[in-house]
Amino acid sequence: MSARSPFVRSLYIALAALCFALGLAGVFLPLLPTTPLMLLAVALASKGSTRFALWIRANRFAGPAITAWEQEQAIPRRAKVTAVIMIVISAVVMALIIEALWLRIGLLAGLSTIALFIVTRRSPRRR
Structure with a gap:
């Protein structure tokens, strides 16, 4: 299956959404690592939906940390x-x-x- 197939794209989007949701939960739950989950969400979304990846980067809570890591580590x-x-x-x-x-x-x-x-x-x- 290629990354362009609808199934694979949907899988990337679903995994990105799951990571994003877990990242949000990590804001309130101490054992869930928020930033790594958000970074994984962006990476997965970038493969499945450019629009979703841009939305995550633009998110006022997650966006600045993601952008800082992507641009400057x-x-x-x-x-x-x-x-x-x-x-x-x-x-x-x-x-x-x-x-x-x-x-x-x-x-x-x-x-x-x-x-x-x-x-x-x-x-x-x-x-």
Whole structure:
């Protein structure tokens, strides 16, 4: 099947819509990563519907972070702070709930790596 077939295009659009919806839910749920889901939504929408991809980029909530990442591989300061706060909350909750030490250490190491990646990205230039 080619990327131009209606089925494949519809699949890309459906997956993009799912990622976008999960990204929006991630604004309120600490364990769902909003920005990566929005970036995936744009990538999928770009293959299925240019109009949908443009709409996501123009979205007042997701658009600026997506554009900053696409153009500069930068993460806005507010997004960094929010992400790190959510990661810390998630880490504390997991540390309190998970009993298996090896799993707790592995998850905390993974979350720490993600937080370090986020913090070390530059902030977008002012325009």
